[in-house]
Amino acid sequence: MLLSSFFLVLLFMTRIYSDTFSMIVTYGKPTNFTSYVSFFAISWDDCVIQCYKSMSCVVAHSTVSPISCNLYDVNKIFGVEKLEAADGFLVAFKVMNNQSFCPIGDNPPTFGEGTNHGIVTNDVGKCAYDINFDNTNTWQLTYTAIPDCPYGWTIFTRPTTKWCIQVTGGADITYTQSQALSYCEQLEATLTGLETTNERDFVANTAIDILGPEYPQFAGFWVSGVRKSECYADGWQDIPYCTGTNLQQFSFSDDYLSSYSGYTWDYEQPDRNAVGQWSNCIQIWIRNEAKFPNLTYSLYANGNVDDAVCDGVDYQDYYLRGFACGKLPVIPDGAC
Structure with missing residues (x-):
């Protein structure tokens, strides 16, 4: 019930801020990363929204209680382990979603063994990323630089x-x-x-x-x-x-x-x-x-x-x- 309510809240947020990206919420914990930024959030929704609004954030993560919001930027996180609700860890992925509804299925955000995608911007340029679910019960993130115009062009x-x-x-x-x-x-x-x-x-x-x-x-x-x-x-x-x-x-x-x-x-x-x-x-x-x-x-x-x-x-x-x-x-x- 808790997870379903998150999906509804995030769909509404997506329709306000963009018709391109969504935040897909599930249970999991980053296992392969180089750094993150801790953000003071009064709620999990607040944490997810901060990642959504950030140009460079790819993943948001927190314990269910108390809220401890960590934001992971592009090319800083590479693996997220899938967990169950009882483990008490929440994770949200920023992904492409041009639909007017939140998709459903196993292993969100890949929904089975498919691939989901995103594009974000860091201090240097634009990056595309793929999210895949592998046989170790882990979502793997891989990044590719996107050619872009220099400043002033x-x-x-x-x-x-x-x-x-x-x-x-x-x-x-x-x-x-x-x-x-x-x-x-x-x-x-x-x-x-x-x-x-x-x-x-x-x-x-x-x-x-x-x-x-x-x-x-x-x-x-x-x-x-x-x-x-x-x-x-x-x-x-x-x-x-x-x-x-x-x-x-x-x-x-x-x-x-x-x-x-x-x-x-x-x-x-x-x-x-x-x-x-x-x-x-x-x-x-x-x-x-x-x-x-x-x-x-x-x-x-x-x-x-x-x-x-x-x-x-x-x-x-x-x-x-x-x-x-x-x-x-x-x-x-x-x-x-």
């Missing part, structure tokens, strides 16, 4: 990978395309492409924040894309993919693009020419609608792309004020 999901983007620039500085690419390379990155409209909107809106309210002009930020040599050499008009808005006329340093749906061309672009110079690199327009309320934003939207002069930083009364870098997530040293 934002993660996006692409069809083939996760992708990290960072936007850099300023209202009082200008960049050529080669300078922008070089800066990204120093960060072990490249100029990012625009796989989705979410990536495009993130770059454009972040750039508006970077430029700030006092910058009144249109500006461009560099993104991945350089026109192929055959698409501006004599006779390019006779090559089908070199014409119109076809993105095949460009090569991309971002090797993880597949749909290119974030590249939305500005009105009558690409036009290949700016003040008598070849426009062979791709920039994204940064336009603050609040500054220009009369602009036809259906044609000249913030985040549209345009071909620009690669080595030009100022022409046609606007400036290349920044760029967006992209790279794969990494596993930080010491994670898990």
Whole structure:
């Protein structure tokens, strides 16, 4: 009866705090661990909730009476022995649970000989873990580091990978395309492409924040894309993919693009020419609608792309004020 009531309380808590994780309560005692943190809890529910709310806690444990709450973080606990109610030890596992109910079955949280999972974050990075029940009557926990974006980068999901983007620039500085690419390379990155409209909107809106309210002009930020040599050499008009808005006329340093749906061309672009110079690199327009309320934003939207002069930083009364870098997530040293 006691254990059933815990399940109900924890289901309610889960539905308040998250639709992804649950705390599964049963009887058991950690047997293989390196450290834990003792937490003053007025009740077992309080102990379990503290583990649930912690970004790094995997397991909570206490005697039935008196309550003695111990919290075990990721990669600090590896084995939990299954016990019976009469043994007087409670344990709670943080696990994935996308259901609207608490699962039932033998040997929770694995419910038989299956595997349960979780993902938590420690001071270094993200870790996934599996929980398996073995023939020694013990739940075994194993950990795997998850690649993640460094601080200051934002993660996006692409069809083939996760992708990290960072936007850099300023209202009082200008960049050529080669300078922008070089800066990204120093960060072990490249100029990012625009796989989705979410990536495009993130770059454009972040750039508006970077430029700030006092910058009144249109500006461009560099993104991945350089026109192929055959698409501006004599006779390019006779090559089908070199014409119109076809993105095949460009090569991309971002090797993880597949749909290119974030590249939305500005009105009558690409036009290949700016003040008598070849426009062979791709920039994204940064336009603050609040500054220009009369602009036809259906044609000249913030985040549209345009071909620009690669080595030009100022022409046609606007400036290349920044760029967006992209790279794969990494596993930080010491994670898990």
